[in-house]
Amino acid sequence: MTTFIFDVLKDLQKNNANLSELTFILPSKRAGLFLKHQLSSVAKQTIFSPSIISIEEFVEELSQLKSISNTELLFQFYNTYLQLTKKENADTFEVFSKWAQILLQDFNEIDRYRIPQKNIFEYLSNIQDLKHWSVEGNQTDFVKKYLAFWNKLHSYYTHFTEHLLHNNLGYQGLIYREAVENLEVYIQNNSQKQHVFLGFNALNTCEETIIQELLKNNLAKVYWDIDAHFINHPNHDAALFTKHHKETWLFYKNNPFNWVTNYYSTEKNIKTFGVPKNIGQAKYIGSLLKTLKQENQTLQNTAVILGDETLLIPVLNSLPENSDALNITMGFPLKSIPLASLFEALFHLHKNPSNAFYYKEVINIISHQFIRPLFFVDGIDYASKLIETIEDNNIIYVTVERLNKIAENCTAVINTLFLNWDTTIENVLKNCSNLIITIKQHLDENKTSNLLSLEYLFRFNELFNELSRLNSTYQHIKDVSTLFGIYKELLSSETLDFQGEPLQGLQIMGMLESRVLDFETVIISSVNEGVLPSGKSNNSFIPFDVKLENNLPTYKEKDAVYTYHFYRLLQRAKNVYILYNTEADVLTGGEKSRFITQLEIEGKHNIQHQIIVPEVPVIETTLNTIEKTENLQNELIKLAEKGFSPSSLTSYIRNPIDFYYQKVLKIKEYDDVEETVAANTLGTVVHNTLEDFYKPLKGTFLTVESIKNLKNQIEDTVTYHFKKEYKEGDITKGKNLIIFEIAKRYVSNFLDLEIANLKAGNQIKILEIEANSEVIIEIPELNFPVKLVGKVDRVDEYNGITRIIDYKTGRVDQNLVEIVNWEDITTDYKKYSKSFQVLTYALIMQLQGDIKLPIEAGIISFKNLSAGFLNFAKKDKAGAYAKKDTLITQDTIDNFTVELKQLILEICNPNIPFTEKEV
Template structure:
């Protein structure tokens, strides 16, 4: 395949041009690299390399100004803004930066298109006057300030550009305007210099002026790359600018238009492939490259062009391992590097200027991959120690001093991370820089394995040095929030450049990097409306009609730019794969692009349409099965001897795997910090409070005065147990205060229920409170002892009948403590877990000879106190009294359950929880 660059060089050589003395100007630096490479294929002798410049470099040379970053421009513009605005009505830098960026873009456009700036700013001001409230007699302060802003635009522009000119710096548009002003002097001083402009398309007025002047003075040649098909079709946007140049430039009245080619009509294999989601496209690119590599070992003439550059990381992760040579023209976004998340956490921690920190923010920082190693001291992981202390003591908020107390050997790094920044920009930036140096010192200990990480740290060190410089020079950053905004602005524009061989292997690039370059095989991703082309985005203060009036580009011209780039990629390619997302997303792109529809309507190429869906394997849900080995059987013997509790047995009924994890493997659930008091903590507090209240009355009849005497103690006892269970958690405000009051209300209502019962003439005698039990069961089939243990909340005598009571802080209804079919009691957890639990208590107490029949067992639900004591009952007509027959029926099921647990032939099989 012959490339456009090669054709131009061949033409120049055939015209006997001295290539060494030419100055080549191209749309991008990357194109210059390819030109330099192809130069060696054209010349057959040793020559001095010509000067090769990108258009930006050439214009900078003309203007004698240096381009500066957008962030620095904001600072410079804010200087102008402060000088021209009254102090009392001036915006903060953070507010200013939001609208100033748009205005700077408009300044840039006005200058690039050489619009007389006074005219357009006066025009904009007049429009606002007409459109809004200039005719109002009594204008508010807001209206006056609004109109004043528009009237000042010209003053802002003039002062700002004068300031930049004095410092010999500028933004792109201003540099272009100055270049045009200096053009005459440049031509006089470089009368013998020949310029060759290659591969341009959409030119702004400044570029057009410069190139035309050089052409008219016979100091330049220009080579376009446009196909005959597009030039002849007056409605095709790919040649919109080329047709305008051919028609409007005086130079082409007497000189040929080089070149209109005929490459697009050659045979091509074009496939339009719809793939759901962006990740689907990335994965398909990987599989497509693997296939292409199998068909042709080298991918040196293949380019992957990303319409949406956010696909870079997914595509890199999807590339086949067999690809040896790869060149990536886009940098790795600095914001995607793990170190970026650390500073996000750090700014989030300090933005409120406080000495106490939320526990999750602390955990995010001390557990971060770059910080955690700094908390290792003498083999102890103090980061884990901090997290354990937070969990154990339920610390929702903690300060630097508490952290130092937990991890004293790490006091230096704690000081660096958690000392108050006091809203001081100098202190904040100094701490961030010291932190970077601390991370670097640690990584230096093992340089070879940390080369990439050290590169990350180096780039962030540069970024913070730039922030320190900007802050010291301008002093516009007044608070941490503004500092964070500027940090994010810098971070979003910074990249970590990939190192590779730019002229070998697969080329992975963005759409603009493909300018002037040609490839045999092209894969273009994200060809969706809103991405290619970008559509009707208009981030500008200049209205659409004013842009038309002043020949400024609108969305139509911007769409035409992408149309040209898209079709130019197709011109010399033989194999083209156009990928688009079939799942329309209004935020990141809509339906498939009009470019694909346009290709279909053109009678030139047959487009192969495909819809690709990912292969989703059918994964059958396999329930976990734990085989009972000899060692596991021994553990069950030990567990049986220690004793099964009612809750562990109901846990087995619910899911045998949970029983295995918790009782056999002894795996406990992690106790997270309770920001809001958990239900089990509330239950424990209420249980412990009632235990304290009723223990002194053990063995005697209750009186109304006994119960009334407990009421004044509720506040103190509940508070004590909350502190005991909730540790250092705060119960004085928010939801926790509500839960604290609920606990008091539960206990108070329960005592009221007791008083009501006693006043009604009922007798209540407390027999046991929180009674511990451990009894042995004889199961002939098992050759080892089996015990059952558990704690009964309360045993009393109510009008002479013994009651076994279980407290529940949750809601329990009457039907939930009934048994209809005894065989279901050990299989249906949802229906029978509560009767199983209370019957186990009765069974233990009976075995221990602590009760006499008949007895009643049941639940007191604090959420359903109006139901009183909810008694166990048999629905087959035996009522609520529990006797030997009831216990014999239960015992048979209990023994069967324990036999199942201990049977070596019955594995622990996970239940599918519906």
């Protein structure tokens, strides 16, 4: 395959051009490397290398101005803005930066296309005047300020550009405009210098003027790279700009147009693949490359063009394992580096000055992969200590003093992360630099395995040095929020460059990096509408119709640029693989691109289309089963000897696997910080409050007066138990205050129920409160003792009948403490767990000899308090009219004991594994 660059060099050689004395000007620096490489294939003898520069470098040389970064440009422009705006009307730098970016972009376009500045700014101002009826005398202050802004655009431009020119600085458009102004002098001083422009397509007015003047003075040659199929087509956008140059340039009235080729019509293998999702495309690119490598043994002369450059990392992770030489033209965005998330978290934390920090943000920072190792001192993991202390004490907002107290050996790191961020911007930037140095010192301990991380640190150190320089020079950054905005601006434009083999093996690049280059095999990803081409976008103060009138580029021209690049990649290629995302996404492109549809309609090539469906393995869901090994059986024996509680047994009924994890392996549920009081915390507070109230009344008959006295203690007792259980959590506002009031209401309503019962003539005697009970239950089939343990909330005597009462802060209805068939009590957790629980308490207390049958047992539900005491009942049949027996007799206990023993035997049976229940 012959490339465009090679064809140009052969043509120059055929015309006896002295290659060493030529100045080659290309659209990008990247193409210059390939040009230099091709020279060795053309030159028949040793020659000096010609001058090879990009159009940007050439124009900068012409203008004699130095280009500055977009970020510094913003700082410089703010100086102009402040000088021309009254202090009371001036925006802050943070607000200014939002709209100034767009205005600077418009300045750039106006200069690149040599639009008379005064005319267009006055035109824009007049448009706004008409929109707001400027002749009206009753304009609001807002409208007046708005119109004043538009009237000042020209003065902003003039003052700003004069300042830049005075300092020999410029943005791209200004450099282009000045280059045109200096062109005559340049031609006079370089009358023998020959320029070769190759591979250009869309040119701005300045570029057109420069090239045409050089052509006019016989100082240049231009080589266009366009195919006859496109330029002869009346409406093909791939040739939109080239046709314009051919038809409007005076030079081509009398000179040939170099050059039109016929490569696009040659036979090609073009395949399009619809692949679901971006990650699917990345994975399929890996599969394609693997297949190509197996067929050709090498990926030389193969390029992967990423329409969406965010696919870089997924594609790199999907490359075949045996990939050899690899070159990545595009840099890795700094915003995608793990270190970026650390500084973003820090800026978010300190954006609003505070003495205490939200625990989640603190944990997020100290758990970061670059920070956590810094908290490992003298064999102690202080990061874990900090996290555990925050969670154990329920600390929602934590101070620096508290952090330093917990991790006393990490004060330097803690102070860098959390102190002096609300003083001056110099201190903030100093903290960032100190943090980078601290992380570097840690990574230096094992430098060979941390080379990539050290490279990350180096690039971020450069970034913060630049921020420090900008801040010290201009002093426009007044707070962390503004600094964060500028940091993100810099971060979005900075990249970490890869090192590779630029001329060998697989090439991975973006669409614009492919200019002038040709590859035999091309894989293009993300060929979707909204990506390739990007579609309508108008990030400009200049309306669409004004752009048309002044010949400024619109989205149509932008689309035409991508059309040219897309088709140019296809011109000389033999194998083309086009991938698009089949999953419509409003934000990142929807249907397949019009480029694919156009290829199909043209009918020039046979396009093979295929929808790729990823292989999704069918994973059969099998219930988790744990066989009872000898070790596990020993653990069960220990558990039986320690005691089965009603909650542990109902846990087995609900799901044996849960019982195995929680009771055998003793895996606790993760305790997170309770920002809002949890249901179990509320339950504990209510239980403990009632325990404090009724413990002193044990063995006595309740009186209305004694209960009324308890009501006066509700506030203090509930508050005490909340502080004890909820630790340092705040119950003074928000949802927590509501839950605190609910807890008081629960207790108050319960006491009211007691008073109502007593006033109704009922006698209540407190027998036990929060009674810890345990008893050995005889199971002959087992050769080890089995103990039952339980904590009964309350045992009382109600009109001579003993009652076992269990408190529930959740809602319980009467039907949940009733049973028809005894065998169901150990099978259906939802319906019978409450019955199982109170009957277990009854059995334990009966075996202990603490109670005499018959008795009653049941639930008091604080969410269903109006129902009163919910008695356990044995029904003779299902239905509303069934006969109920609410007294627990020996017969009741015997029937329950049979079911209980069978359940324990099942738990301890070595031949019955723990099997997960379907949810």
